[in-house]
Amino acid sequence: MLSFIALASVLLVSLASQSEAIWVYTGWDRHALVGSEVRLSCSFFSWRWLSDDVTFSWSYKPDNARSSISIFHYAGGQPYVDNKGPFRDRLEFVGNPQKRDGSILIRNLDYNDNGTFTCDAKNPPDIVGRPSSVRLLVFDKVPVRAGVITGAIIGSVLGLVILIVAIYFLMRFLVARRVLNLSVSKMEKGKKGKGKEGSQQRQMWSLFSPRGPGPVRHPRPVQ
Amino acid sequence: MLLLLLGIVLLHIAALVLLCVSTIVSTWVETSGSSADLWLNCSTTNGGSHCDPANTSEWIQAVQATMILSVIFSVISLFLFFCQLFTLQKGGRFFFTGIFQILASLFVMSGATIYTVKSADWVPEAASYGYAYILAWVAFPIALISGFIYIILRKRE
Numbered sequence A: 001m002l003s004f005i006a007l008a009s010v011l012l013v014s015l016a017s018q019s020e021a022i023w024v025y026t027g028w029d030r031h032a033l034v035g036s037e038v039r040l041s042c043s044f045f046s047w048r049w050l051s052d053d054v055t056f057s058w059s060y061k062p063d064n065a066r067s068s069i070s071i072f073h074y075a076g077g078q079p080y081v082d083n084k085g086p087f088r089d090r091l092e093f094v095g096n097p098q099k100r101d102g103s104i105l106i107r108n109l110d111y112n113d114n115g116t117f118t119c120d121a122k123n124p125p126d127i128v129g130r131p132s133s134v135r136l137l138v139f140d141k142v143p144v145r146a147g148v149i150t151g152a153i154i155g156s157v158l159g160l161v162i163l164i165v166a167i168y169f170l171m172r173f174l175v176a177r178r179v180l181n182l183s184v185s186k187m188e189k190g191k192k193g194k195g196k197e198g199s200q201q202r203q204m205w206s207l208f209s210p211r212g213p214g215p216v217r218h219p220r221p222v223q
Numbered sequence B: 001m002l003l004l005l006l007g008i009v010l011l012h013i014a015a016l017v018l019l020c021v022s023t024i025v026s027t028w029v030e031t032s033g034s035s036a037d038l039w040l041n042c043s044t045t046n047g048g049s050h051c052d053p054a055n056t057s058e059w060i061q062a063v064q065a066t067m068i069l070s071v072i073f074s075v076i077s078l079f080l081f082f083c084q085l086f087t088l089q090k091g092g093r094f095f096f097t098g099i100f101q102i103l104a105s106l107f108v109m110s111g112a113t114i115y116t117v118k119s120a121d122w123v124p125e126a127a128s129y130g131y132a133y134i135l136a137w138v139a140f141p142i143a144l145i146s147g148f149i150y151i152i153l154r155k156r157e
Helices: A002-019 A148-193 A198-208 B002-024 B058-087 B095-122 B131-152
Strands: A022-026 A029-033 A038-040 A042-045 A055-062 A069-075 A078-081 A091-093 A104-106 A115-122 A132-139 B029-031 B034-036 B040-044 B049-053
Touching: A022 A115, A022 A132, A029 A038, A038 A132, A042 A115, A069 A091, A078 A091, A148 B058, B002 B058, B002 B095, B002 B131, B058 B095, B058 B131, B095 B131
Parallel strands: A029 A132
Antiparallel strands: A022 A042, A038 A104, A055 A069, A055 A115, A069 A078, A091 A104, A115 A132, B029 B034, B034 B040, B040 B049
16 A cells, blocks of 8 residues: 555656656757748747746757757846857847747858757746757758659649549439430320320320339320 | 451550559669669669668759640549440440540650650760660550540440
8 A cells, every 4th residue: 555655646746757758849950041031940849838038049059060059048028139150130030028928039041051950948947848949941042842743743644633533423324314304395285185084194104214113114094 | 347346445445454553663764773763763773772762953853744644634534435335325435535535645744744844954965764664655656546546436236
């Protein structure tokens, strides 16, 4: 019994400390054209209410470098952008900390901006968590992803074929029904005109009508 | 009559097999030491062979799409042939079957044509066309003839 209580309390404590972790989300990678701008988004999830001391920091590690430099920091309600490093005058804070959003905007991209951007968010007292990274890839023209055009062509051609076949069958059905209605109305006129043939017409009509009680098998004698 | 039917079905299956092989096998262009097709570029360097996914330009994706569509249409046409064999009235023509088979042949022709015209972009100068490419061009007239036979064939008894 005592061991059970000990085990339960250990589990509860570990769960509680897990739930104290902060989860930071960024994208996985971003593709952008040379000369354009890109928005790197960063948001977090925390079990605590948003504190006034929430902080965001972004750091940048170029592709073939071994260490990263810090390029952005938000603390105490104030954003501090890079004013000496590779992103001076190109970085802008476009996030909304009240909505847990710490996104930055980088303008006028260049090939040297290829690299990994890491966002770290802290929401005191919830400070234990892993920073999240997004890779930036700068192209001179955005490549088409494999399989997109293939799938589009296959899908559109098959859709067109199915549409044409459906229209063909619909037209056949409609024309057949129109022919049926015409013949039925002709027979009705015949029924009104010649009363002698009435019973025979009625029998033939029940043979043709699709909603009737079914074809009449045994003929009725004409009076 | 049965012999004729068997011959037609064999022709259709031959066209289908050629289309499948040409779409799947990896030798549209060959150089000494590497081969490439619609899906992979494989090269044998000293020791082993190493395959990269193909260049993702728009035209090679169009060729992939047309080859897959031609295989699909040929399969649908074979299926429709067996359906129409049992449901068509005497004297009727295998119209749908022929239409789908002709569509399949047109797609394989357009795929092979696009590949021929645009292959300068992604094929090195010293490469020669491999057997899968030739099979694609052979499959086109076979499928076309098969489709026309279906259209002029009339169902008997």
